[in-house]
Amino acid sequence: MFRITSATAADLFDIAATRRIEETAAKALPPHTLMQRAGLAVARFAMAVAPHARVVWVACGPGNNGGDGFEAAAQLQRRGFRTVATRIGDDDRLPADAQASLRRAREAGVTFAEAPPTQYELAVDALLGIGSARAPSGAMLDWLRRMAEGTAPVLSIDTPSGLDADTGAMAANYLQADSAQARRICLSLLTLKPGLFSAHGRDAAGEVWFDDLGVAGIVDSPVARLPGLPAATRRHHASHKGSYGDVAVIGGAPGMAGAALLAGSAALNAGAGRVFVALLDPGAPALDQLRPELMFRRPDTLDLSGMTVVSGCGGGAAVGELLPHILQTADALVLDADALNGIAADPALQKLLKARSGLSTVLTPHPLEAARLLGSNTGEVQRNRLAAAQDLAKRFGAIVALKGSGTVIAQPDGTPVINVTGNARLATAGTGDVLAGMVGAALAARLAPMAATCEAVWRHGDLADQWPEEIPLTAGALAGGCLPVAR
Numbered sequence: 336m337f338r339i340t341s342a343t344a345a346d347l348f349d350i351a352a353t354r355r356i357e358e359t360a361a362k363a364l365p366p367h368t369l370m371q372r373a374g375l376a377v378a379r380f381a382m383a384v385a386p387h388a389r390v391v392w393v394a395c396g397p398g399n400n401g402g403d404g405f406e407a408a409a410q411l412q413r414r415g416f417r418t419v420a421t422r423i424g425d426d427d428r429l430p431a432d433a434q435a436s437l438r439r440a441r442e443a444g445v446t447f448a449e450a451p452p453t454q455y456e457l458a459v460d461a462l463l464g465i466g467s468a469r470a471p472s473g474a475m476l477d478w479l480r481r482m483a484e485g486t487a488p489v490l491s492i493d494t495p496s497g498l499d500a501d502t503g504a505m506a507a508n509y510l511q512a513d514s515a516q517a518r519r520i521c522l523s524l525l526t527l528k529p530g531l532f533s534a535h536g537r538d539a540a541g542e543v544w545f546d547d548l549g550v551a552g553i554v555d556s557p558v559a560r561l562p563g564l565p566a567a568t569r570r571h572h573a574s575h576k577g578s579y580g581d582v583a584v585i586g587g588a589p590g591m592a593g594a595a596l597l598a599g600s601a602a603l604n605a606g607a608g609r610v611f612v613a614l615l616d617p618g619a620p621a622l623d624q625l626r627p628e629l630m631f632r633r634p635d636t637l638d639l640s641g642m643t644v645v646s647g648c649g650g651g652a653a654v655g656e657l658l659p660h661i662l663q664t665a666d667a668l669v670l671d672a673d674a675l676n677g678i679a680a681d682p683a684l685q686k687l688l689k690a691r692s693g694l695s696t697v698l699t700p701h702p703l704e705a706a707r708l709l710g711s712n713t714g715e716v717q718r719n720r721l722a723a724a725q726d727l728a729k730r731f732g733a734i735v736a737l738k739g740s741g742t743v744i745a746q747p748d749g750t751p752v753i754n755v756t757g758n759a760r761l762a763t764a765g766t767g768d769v770l771a772g773m774v775g776a777a778l779a780a781r782l783a784p785m786a787a788t789c790e791a792v793w794r795h796g797d798l799a800d801q802w803p804e805e806i807p808l809t810a811g812a813l814a815g816g817c818l819p820v821a822r
Contacts, residue, residue: 336379336380336473336544336545336546337523337544338381338543338544338545339543339544339545339755339756339782340526340559340755340798341756341793341796341797342353342563342564343451343560343561343563343755344560344561344562344563344564345527345545345560345563346557346559346560347436347526347527347528347529347532347557347558347559347560347561347753348527348529348555348557348558349500349529349558350465350500350501350527350528351497351529352526352555352556352557352558353525353526353528354674355555355735356364356525356526356550356553356555357369357525357740359405359553360525360548360553362596366432366435367368367432367436367743369432369433369525369548369550370399370403370406370432370435370436371405371436372404372406372548372549372569372715373406373408373524373525374402374403374404374405374406374407374408374409374410374436374525374544374546375406375410376460376494376522376644377403377406377407377410377416377459377490377522378406378410378411379409379410379455379501379605380490380522380544380546381411381457381464381490382411382414382416382492383490383572384457384488384520385456385487386459386566387456388415388416388455388456388457389455389456389658390417390418390419390452390453390454390455390456391408391416391417391418391419391455391457391458391459392417392419392420392421392423392451392452392455392457392458392459393405393407393411393419393420393421393445393458393459393461393472394420394451394458394459394460394461394462394475394478394479394482395408395419395421395423395461395462396422396423396461396462396464396475396496397423397424397425397428397429398423398424398429398430398464398822399425399427399430399432399433399434399464400461400462400463400464400465400492400496401422401423401433401434401462402429402430402433402434402435402436402437402639403461403463403464403492403493403524403706404420404438404440404459404462404492404593404680405433405436405437405440405445405461406436406439406440407436407459407461407492408420408440408443408459409436409439409440409442409443409445409786410443412440412443412444412445412548414445416773417441417446417526418445418446419445419446419447419448419450419451419452419455419473420440420445420446420447420448420818421447421448421449421450421478421715422447422605423462423474423475426463428493431557432758439813440462440629441641442538442588442619443486444667445636445739447712447753448597449465449754450566451481453476455485455487455759456487457487457490458482458485458486458487458488458489458490458496459489459490459492459789460479460482460489460490460491461492461498461745462475462479462494462495462496463494463497464477464492464493464500465493465494465528469506470497470506471497471506473539475496476533477717479497479656480497480655483517483704483736484514484516484517485516485527485598486517486518486590487517488517488518488519489517489519489520489538489541489552489620490520490522491519491520491521491522491539492522492524493521493522493523493524493525493528493539493619494521494523494528494530494531494540495536495539496531497539498531498535498536498539498540499530499588500520500528500529500530500531501528501529501530501558501719501721502529502530502533502534502536502544502718502719502720502721503529503531503532503534503536503537503720503740503741504530504535504641504717504719505534505535505539510678511613511638512569513777515761517759518541518542519538519540519541519542520542520544521539521540521541521543521548522544522545522546523541523543523544524545524546524547524548524777525546525548525691526547526644527543527561529558529559529721529753529805531543531808532561532753532755533720533721533739533740533753534685534717534720534740534741535740536680536740536757537666537741537780537782538740547710548692549760552578553702558721558748558750558751558806559721559743559750559751559752560750560751560752560753561752561753561755562744562752562754562789562793564793565789565793565794567568574753575608576608577608578608579606579607579608579779579780580607580609580642580643580776580778580779580780580781581607581608581609581610581611581641581642581643581779581807582599582602582609582611582642582643582644582645582647582772582775582779583610583611583612583613583637583639583642583643583778584598584599584609584610584611584612584613584644584645584647584648584655584772585613585634585644585646585647585648585650585654585657585661586598586613586614586615586645586647586648586650586672586673587612587613587614587616587619587635587645587648587649587650588615588616588649588650588651588652588653588654588673588675589616589617589618589651590616590651591601591616591627591649591650591651592614592616592619592649592707593649593765594599594648594650594672594765594768595613595614595624595647595648595649595650595768596612596626596629596717596770597648597657597769597772597810597811598648598768598769598771598814599612599623599629599767599772600623600626600629600673600769600772600811600814600815601628601768601769601770601771601772601776601778601813601814601820602645602737602773602775602776603628603629603752603772603776604814604815605772605773605776605777605791605794606776606780606812607643607775607776607779607780608779609630609706610628610630611629611630611631611632611637611642612629612630613631613633613634614755615629615634615653615654615657623795628648629717631719634657636667637662639661639664639665639666639687640664640665640666641666641777642665642667642817643665643666643667643668643669643695643776643779644661644665644666644667644668644669644775645659645669645671645772645774645775646665646669646671646674647670647671647672647673647675647676647677647771648657648671648672648673648678648768648771648772649673650672650673651673652677653671654673654677655673655677655681658674658677658681658684658687659683659684659687660780661674662687662690662691663687663689663690666695666774667694667695667696667779667784668691668694668695668696668697669697669699669771669775669778670688670696670697670698670699670733670768671698671700671768671771672704672767672768672771673697674723675698675700675704675707675708676707677702679707679708680707685731687739688731688732688733689730689731689732691705691732691733692731692732692733692747693732695784695787696731696732696733696734696784697733697734697774697784697788698727698731698733698735698736698775698776699735699736699737699738699767699771700727700736700737700738701735701737701738701739701767702716702717702720702734702738702739703721703728703819704735705724705735708730709723709726709727709729709730711723716737717739718745719738720739720741721743721751721753722753723737723753724736724737724744724745725745727745728745728746728747728751728765730745732747732783733747734746734784734785734788736770736774736788736792738767738770740757741754741755742792742796743752744755744756744785744789744792746785746795747791749785752772752785752789754789754792754793755796755797756794756795756796756797756800757796757797757799757800758796758797760799760802760808761795761796761799761813763808763809765809765810765811765813766795766799766812766813768812768814769795769813769814770791771802772814773794773795774787774788774791774792776791777790777791795813799813802816
């Protein structure tokens with residue numbers, strides 16, 4: 336058993352793969368073994384979370400997740416904890432394993448009640464897990480809300496109830512309220528699920544721990560993976576600015592020059608050898624006194640064939656006129672913001688983007704920009720972020736970093752990545768421009784496009800995670816704090 340952190344590299348499996356792994360493991364073990372192992376793992380973890388609990392409330396559902404809860408309750412009761420179980424469903428409709436665990440809970444002396452206890456020091460959510468995609472309702476919904484609004488820690492078995500384990504979408508009638516104050520912990524069993532790390536999953540699950548129940552080694556196809564800590568590298572003494580590439584930032588239409596300057600500053604601080612800024616505002620100054628290293632040029636004077644181009648940051652409508660040239664000549668390319676919007680609105684530009692397939696091209700959309708590119712809406716994108724990112728990557732033959740909670744990094748062929756660094760302090764204007772600049776620096780250092788994007792996204796989020804609480808996190812501060820990409 337171990338906790339999942341930003342340094343953890345691991346495969347993620349959807350519900351279908353998890354079922355296959357479970358079935359294979361169960362065939363090789365005596366009956367009810369997996370549920371007994373699950374219950375014991377939950378009980379041991381519960382004792383670690385709340386070692387001095389006087390009362391543990393275990394809310395059990397009508398399927399095998401409820402069976403895990405019964406088993407955990409029995410184990411806790413035998414170890415001296417007063418365990419109160421509430422349950423939904425009829426005995427005769429329980430799966431066979433869950434029925435056996437229910438009998439063990441009763442034999443152990445677990446108290447079964449119609450309503451939750453008024454006082455408890457730990458709540459265990461064993462209501463739905465991955466067993467049902469239905470939205471919680473009735474007593475189940477009431478119990479979940481009580482858990483969220485209480486002060487005692489909430490331990491979810493496998494997956495928080497109401498959360499889609501494949502997508503991270505939360506049932507609409509049970510979105511976490513801003514007033515929710517309970518500490519959230521999830522013990523994922525057998526496999527790690529992608530929904531725990533994207534969309535609403537990170538809020539619903541809180542801390543994620545993992546126990547493989549002793550069945551590691553069963554092979555199946557992951558649907559995504561956690562990338563883990565980027566490899567530590569160093570710059571060679573015998574190198575020069577040309578060793579780390581040129582980045583050209585093209586954007587900054589009238590009134591939006593700041594976006595391009597943020598991207599340029601981020602690329603500079605992330606280790607690019609040289610950074611050129613081509614502003615689309617004719618009246619903008621030709622020098623940034625805070626960043627005199629940025630070299631200002633007119634767009635038509637840049638030889639993009641030898642550069643990594645970051646296009647679209649604050650580009651407005653003006654960037655659209657330059658996109659045909661950029662798409663056809665840039666050596667490596669990061670497309671963000673208004674460049675993406677321009678491409679979404681122009682089939683000819685989409686054709687040029689697809690023609691770049693095989694070149695180093697990275698798209699960094701937020702959900703609305705992704706929706707425009709897909710001809711969809713943000714709700715559809717957010718309902719299945721993995722699928723949306725993969726669709727974009729295949730459609731345009733590019734690497735896609737779909738920004739948001741659990742940024743999804745997809746490639747035309749291959750397993751996507753879900754990034755788990757970053758926090759809500761990044762929800763402020765300009766941080767996306769900073770990310771685009773960081774991706775540009777990584778591409779300029781000649782990292783492969785997928786590796787460059789994964790590393791930049793990880794470091795971007797890690798900066799926010801490590802940022803001192805007493806210092807406001809603005810996009811300008813984030814750009815100035817970029818750690819060099821050492822190559």
